[in-house]
Amino acid sequence: MRLLRLGGRRAWSAAGLVGAGVAVATTLLAVALGALHGLDARESRTGWRTPAAASPEETPMALLRARTDQVAGRALEQIDLVDPRPDAAPPPGLPRMPLVGELWVSPALADLLRTLPAGELADRYPTATPAGVLGEAGLTRPDELVAVVGRPAGDPVLTAPGPSDVVPVGSFDRTEADTTVAGIYRQLTYVAVALMVVPIASLLGASARLTAARRVERLATLRLLGASTRQVTVTAVAEVTAVATVAAVVGVAAQWLLAPALAHISIAGGGWFAADLRPSPLVSVAIVAGVAVLATGAAIGGLRQVVVSPLGVARRQQPQHARLIRLLGLVGGLAVFWIAIVASQGGPAAVAGLIFGVGVLALFGSVSLIGPLIVRVLGRSMTGRARSVPALLAGRRLLDDPKGAFRPLAGLTLAVFVAGFLAPLTTVIAGEVGADDGVLVLQAPAAQADRVAAAASARLATLGVAARIGPVTAAGGPGGTAETGVSAETGVSAETGVSAETGTTAASGPASPGNPGNPDGSGARGTEDIVAVPVLPENPADRDRVRTALAPLTPGSLVLTRAEADDEEIVLVEDLRRGTLVVLVATFLIAATATGTAAAARVLDHRRPLRLLRLAGTPLAMLDRARWAETVLPLLVLGGVALALGLLCASPFASAVLVFSPSGLGLLGGVLVAGVALVAATSAASRPLLRSVTAGPGRED
C-alpha cells in the first residue's frame, strides 16, 4: 500500500484503471446474478397462481383457473377462484380469501378500471368495484395487470375453452412457478449468464494484472535487493486486492443504484420490482469476496515470474511465449461441448440449460486458450513480412508478448463468439413472430355457433360498433386461421343489420365441457366441439369494447385474437430477441471496458521506450499506427475463429447457414462495425494518454 500511496499520480492513475475495470466487471456480474435473483423472486411472487393441487381426500380451498386476458394492448392475468372457502389462507398479496362475486385487482388494473369506460373493461367482471388491491407479494412487477375474481360453484369459467387447467387448490404456499415458460426463462438465463461470466472474469483478470504489470520491474528490484518471495508477493498483491475489493464494493453499489433502471427491461411481459434485481446481501458479499479472490489470483499469476526469476523479469529476458500445447485446450473444449450437447439433449429438461451452459463455457475457454497462440503465429508472420516501422513494431510486440497482446482483444473476441452464437438464433426467432390481425375469436360449441354469431351482431349493432363477423370455422382446422376466418364479402356491418355467415361446419366429436378448445386450437379441451366465430372490429380502437361486450355470449371464456391467445409464446420470442440484444450489449460493454483498460495499460507499461522513441523523433502518428496494426489484424483473425466456434455453439438450435439471412448478417455486420469502431474508439481514447506519457523530457517512471 505504501508503494501505491507514495507512487505519485501515475500510481493512482493505474490504480484508477484497475478499479474502473473491476468495478464495471463487478457491476455486470451483479447484473447477471441479479437477473437470476429476479427470476427467483418472480417465481416466488407468482407461485400461488400455479398452486399445489389438493389431494383427493382433501377439500380444496377453491378451484383455480389462471388465464391471460387482454386490455389496452396489455396482458391481464385473470385468476378465477371458484367456490372459495372464506376461512382458507389467502394467496400472497391478499388480506383474505376473495368471496364469491368479489373482484380484487392489482394497482395498475385499478387505475385502468378508473380510467377506461366500463364497456371496455369493468363489464367483464361480476362487479365494477374492486373489493381491494393486491399487494406486491402477489405481483411479478409494479405495473402488472392482475384480476382475482371470486366465483360461485359451477361457474362456467370451469368449462370455458382455453389452454389452462382447473386446479383444486390445496395450498397457495408455493415459491416456484410450475410452468414450462418459467423453466425456459430460467434455462435461457443460465445460458446468458454463462455467456457473460467468462468475459467478465477475463476483464477482471486483465484489470488485476494492470497494477502487477506496472510494478513488475520495481518488484523485481525489491527481489534483487533480497526481499523474500512472500514479501514481494504480499507487497504487490495487497495493493491489487485492496483496489479490487474497493472497486467490487463500488460495482455492487452501482448495480444496486442501477436496479430501478434495469427494472424497466421487459422480460416475460414486463419489467421488474427493482428490489428483485438486487442480489441478496449474502450474494453481494460473495460477489465482492469472489472478485477480490479472482483479482488476487490474477495478480499472483502476473507476479509469478518476478518471484521465480527476478533477473529475467527485471531485464525481460524471456519472451512470453504461447505454447502449442494450448491447441489441446481447443480439442478439450470441443470435446466437452460435444458431451454437453449430448447430455443436455438426453438429460432432464430442468438442467438442460445448465449443462449446455457448461458446454458454452468450454468453448469460451477454448477461445481464450488459443487466442494467444493465434496472436503469436500472427506476430511471427507480421514480423517476417514487415516493411514499415509500424508493421515491424506491431509484429515484434505480438511475438514478444502474445498473452499481453491478446488481453485487450479477449473481450471483443468473446463478443464476436457471442454474436456468432446468437446470429442464427435471431433468424429463427424472427421467423416465429406472427402479426396480430385484429380478428377476435368467439369460441362456441358448434351447435350454438349460429346463435352466438347472430347475438354478437345484434349486440354490436346495439352498441353502434362496426364489425365484420364470420364465417365460422373449425377451431384450429384448415382455413381456421384468423387471416381467412373473416370474409369481407359476407361480413355485414352490425350497424346496418345483424347478419353472420354461418355456413361452415363444426367439427365432429364428443362434447366435453371440461376440455374445451382454445382460439388457436392448441388446447387439449376437445377442439372438435368448438368452433370459432371471428369478429373483426372495423376500428381497431374498438377491440376492448367488442371483447367486453361479447364475452357474456360465451360465458366464462375470453375473447382474444389468435396472437393474443398466443401471447405467452409471442412474449417469449420477443424476450429472446430482447435478451439477445441485452447479452450482446452487455458483452460489448465488457469488451469496451477491457479493451480500453488494456490499451491504456499497454501505453503505461511501455511508456519509457515510447517516450524515448518520441524524443528521438518518432512521430506520434507512427506510434499510433503501430498500436493500430497490432490490434486490428489479430482482431480480425481472432474474430473469424471466434465466429466459427460461436456458430458451432448455435448448431444444436439452428443451421449455421441462417447466419447469411438478413437478420443474421445484420447482427454480424453490426458486431463487426461495432468491434472496429470500438477498437478505434479505445485507441483514440488512450491517445491522450500516449501523448501525455511521451510528451516532454520528464524522467518520471
Next chain:
Amino acid sequence: MTVEAMAEPPPARADEPPVLVGRGVTKRFGATTVLAAADLVVHRGEAVAVTGPSGSGKSTLLHCLAGILAPDAGEVRLTGERIDGWSEARRTALRRERLGFVFQFGQLLPELPAVENVALPLMLGGVSRREAVGRAAQWFAPLGLTGLEQRRPGQLSGGQEQRVAIARALVTGPDVVFADEPTGALDSETGLRTIELLTGLAARTRAGLVVVTHDAEVAARCHRTVVIRDGRTIAGVRA
C-alpha cells in the same frame, strides 16, 4: 553514413562554422527560471561535456538545443539554420533526421532484437527494412558487438545495451549527438570505455557531441567542458 566511410577524426577547426550554436537560451517552468541566457557552441567532430550540480539546468539545456523543448528566449542554430521557433512537427522531423540521442537507460525497445533497434531510425527515415538492417549490422563490429545482432535488449549487459544505443544514435549520420548521462547506469570502467567509444565514433563521423554528465572522468574524455550553474553557462574548459 556507413562504417566504411569512417575516417580519423579531424581536429576541431576554429575557422569552420559551428554545427550547433545556442545563444542566450532561456527556459522557464512557471515562475522558476531553469535556464538563464545559457550559451553553447559545438563544432563538427567536437565533444563538449556539460557539467554542473543537480538542478543546474544541464538536461534542460540539452533538451532546448535538441529541439525537445522550445526555449522562451534566445536562439538555437543547427548548421547555421535557426530552429528554436520551429513547430513541434518540424522539430520532431529534425530530431529524427539530423540528431542522435543516447540516454541513461531503458532506451531500446525490448521487443526488437539489437540490430532492429539500430535499424529503426533508418526505417523511420524511409530506408527499406533490408537496407536498414544491413547498414545497422555494420556498426556491431566497431562497437565490439559482433554476434549480438539478434539478442534482445534484455539479453544484453548494461554496457552492451549502451553501445547498441550509440550505434542507433550514429547510424543516420547525424549532425549532432546528444547524450544525457550516458554512463550513469554503468560501472566506472564500462562507463569510461563507453564514453571513449562514443567520443571516438562521433569524431570519426564528424558529428558534434554534447554530453551531459556528473562524472568528471567522463567530462575529461571530451574535448571541452562547459559548466552550468543556476541556469547559466559559466565556463568553457578545453580538456
